[in-house]
Amino acid sequence: xxxxxxxxxxxxxxxxxxxxxxxxxxxxxxxxxxxxxxxxxxxxxxxxxxxxxxxxxxxxxxxxxxxxxxxxxxxxxxxxxxxxxxxxxxxxxxxxxxxxxxxxxxxxxxxxxxxxxxxxxxxxxxxxxxxxxxxxxxxxxxxxxxxxxxxxxxxxxxxxxxxxxxxxxxxxxxxxxxxxxxxxxxxxxxxxxxxxxxxxxxxxxxxxxxxxxxxxxxxxxxxxxxxxxxxxxxxxxxxxxxxxxxxxxxxxxxxxxxxxxxxxxxxxxxxxxxxxxxxxxxxxxxxxxxxxxxxxxxxxxxxxxxxxxxxxxxxxxxxxxxxxxxxxxxxxxxxxxxxxxxxxxxxxxxxxxxxxxxxxxxxxxxxxxxxxxxxxxxxxxxxxxxxxxxxxxxxxxxxxxxxxxxxxxxxxx
Ligand SMILES: *Cc1c(COP(=O)(O)O)cnc(C)c1O
Ligand SMILES: [Zn+2]
Numbered sequence: 001x002x003x004x005x006x007x008x009x010x011x012x013x014x015x016x017x018x019x020x021x022x023x024x025x026x027x028x029x030x031x032x033x034x035x036x037x038x039x040x041x042x043x044x045x046x047x048x049x050x051x052x053x054x055x056x057x058x059x060x061x062x063x064x065x066x067x068x069x070x071x072x073x074x075x076x077x078x079x080x081x082x083x084x085x086x087x088x089x090x091x092x093x094x095x096x097x098x099x100x101x102x103x104x105x106x107x108x109x110x111x112x113x114x115x116x117x118x119x120x121x122x123x124x125x126x127x128x129x130x131x132x133x134x135x136x137x138x139x140x141x142x143x144x145x146x147x148x149x150x151x152x153x154x155x156x157x158x159x160x161x162x163x164x165x166x167x168x169x170x171x172x173x174x175x176x177x178x179x180x181x182x183x184x185x186x187x188x189x190x191x192x193x194x195x196x197x198x199x200x201x202x203x204x205x206x207x208x209x210x211x212x213x214x215x216x217x218x219x220x221x222x223x224x225x226x227x228x229x230x231x232x233x234x235x236x237x238x239x240x241x242x243x244x245x246x247x248x249x250x251x252x253x254x255x256x257x258x259x260x261x262x263x264x265x266x267x268x269x270x271x272x273x274x275x276x277x278x279x280x281x282x283x284x285x286x287x288x289x290x291x292x293x294x295x296x297x298x299x300x301x302x303x304x305x306x307x308x309x310x311x312x313x314x315x316x317x318x319x320x321x322x323x324x325x326x327x328x329x330x331x332x333x334x335x336x337x338x339x340x341x342x343x344x345x346x347x348x349x350x351x352x353x354x355x356x357x358x359x360x361x362x363x364x365x366x367x368x369x370x371x372x373x374x375x376x377x378x379x380x381x382x383x384x385x386x387x388x389x390x391x392x393x394x395x396x397x398x399x400x401x402x403x404x405x406x407x408x409x410x411x412x413x
Contacts, residue, residue: 003040004065007031007208010307018065020125023206030308031208032248033065037255046227046258055079057113057216063252065212066120074148075106077116078216082224082370088338092358096368098230099351100221101341103376107137107144107168109297109347110217110242110374115141117213118202119149125200128152132202133190135183135238135297136165137375142202143172154199156190158183162296162344162380182291184302204241205304211245218249221370222259229259230368232319234266236349237276238298240309242374243267247312265318266369267309268353270295270328275302276309277320286310294325294383297346297375319362321353328352329387332377336388342377344384350374 006015007022011029016022024030044062052059057078061068082100089097105112115138122130132142133156146153153174157166158181169176179186187203194201204210221233233250237243243265253259269277272292279286286306291299303309313320323331328345331352335341343351351371357363377384392408394400405412 001065001067003036003043003062005034005036008034010311020121021200022208023201030205030305032308033208033212035063035252035255037252041256044256049223057116057213057220060216060219063219063256064117064216065209066117067124070120070124073116073119073145075112075116075145077105077112077145078220080104080220082221083339083341085339088334091338092355093364094354094358094367094369095365096230097354098221098225098370099335099339099341100217100370100372102217102372102374103341103343103347105141107141108376108379109137109141109344110214110372111137111141112145113216114138114204114210114213114241114245115145115202117209118142118200118207119145119151121207121209122146122151122200123149127200129154129197129199130202131155131190131194131199133157133183133187135299136161137297137379138202138204139174139176140165140168140172143169143174146174147172154193156186156193158186160296160299162382164379164381183300187302187304203304205239211241211248211305211308214242214245215249215252217372218246219253221372222250222253225370227259229261229263230370232264232266232363232367232369234268234350234354234369234371236295236298236346236353236374237267237269237309238300238303238346240276240303240305244305244308244312246372247316262316265313265316266350266353266357267313267318267320268350269320269322270298270349271322271324273299273301274322276306276313277322279306279310280313280318280320293328293345295328295345295349296380297344298349319357321357323349323352323356327356329383331355332384332387335373336377341373342384343373344375344377344379347373347375347377
């Protein structure tokens with residue numbers, strides 16, 4: 001990998017050769033992949049990119065830590081749509097608003113970007129088995145992307161994981177361990193099992209290549225905006241790998257001169273579980289919190305990538321916003337009704353944060369915002385129905401239909 005210099009610890013600065021099984025620093029810090037931007041600039045231009053037909057995250061291969069000969073993974077990951085939403089922008093009082101629907105990835109979440117990277121690196125390493133622990137989406141995306149590549153998976157999820165995600169895991173043929181405990185307990189058990197059996201490790205904070213996959217969401221947003229930088233990009237935060245990856249992508253583009261400045265990040269967490277935002281707000285080191293929110297994908301009481309996430313939010317002069325479960329449910333309904341975009345609770349938490357910041361007057365008519373929807377609502381139908389209600393249920397009879405419409409005050413146009 002001529003374009004990759006090394007992995008560098010974000011805590012102590014120690015560097016490591018970018019070997020295939022690169023993990024965390026011996027000090028416990030997380031590694032960041034450092035590129036040779038001068039070399040990349042000689043290989044990739046905006047024009048060259050514009051001429052590419054590959055419509056997946058692999059169109060950015062010069063900016064990804066893979067060998068030149070590594071094949072794209074089989075499922076189409078990335079190149080999700082970026083919709084401009086003028087009506088929602090107007091309703092919220094923003095100048096312009098875009099929604100990046102990453103629920104349209106093959107297994108229906110942004111995690112596919114990291115899992116495709118895990119599969120690509122596992123293939124480079126000649127590994128046959130990959131393992132991970134996850135609140136649900138990392139698991140289902142790994143299982144799906146690995147199945148397509150003919151690799152075996154061992155997956156650890158907390159027993160609270162929604163049925164939709166578990167159904168994906170079982171369908172993709174993973175060996176699934178549902179851990180009766182918190183995400184923290186799940187992570188620890190997976191770590192011990194991975195050490196014992198030597199599986200390729202897809203745990204996002206530990207494997208530094210994975211946030212390089214996640215960063216492709218930033219590369220796409222900027223290419224889709226024709227390299228015009230929005231004022232803000234909003235995203236939900238659990239472990240912190242996603243927001244850190246987003247920031248890394250933006251910094252890469254800045255370093256190679258594709259964008260001329262950087263946007264500010266909006267870190268959205270659930271009120272009931274916001275250890276990272278609490279640290280931003282108080283200026284104190286983060287401390288664990290209960291995992292008290294219906295947004296299961298970001299119910300992370302002990303964030304695994306706190307260092308990188310906090311650095312990203314601070315460096316970008318970002319905003320931290322916490323939203324209640326009610327606000328998350330309201331955002332789910334709002335995005336569905338004004339945009340036709342169906343996000344899972346954690347998927348719409350960024351949008352809930354944007355709405356709240358607009359109501360607080362922290363965002364307004366001069367601001368342009370991209371809100372990333374990180375996961376699809378079909379992952380968790382129980383919460384969608386709780387947010388949006390039950391249908392009119394009647395026998396197949398016209399008189400009953402008329403009566404029901406009259407009773408519910410439904411007007412027919
Ligand atoms: C994992 C996930 C997040 C948060 O990503 P982290 O890297 O844990 O911060 C947000 N939304 C969805 C749908 C996710 O699956
Ligand atoms: Zn270190």
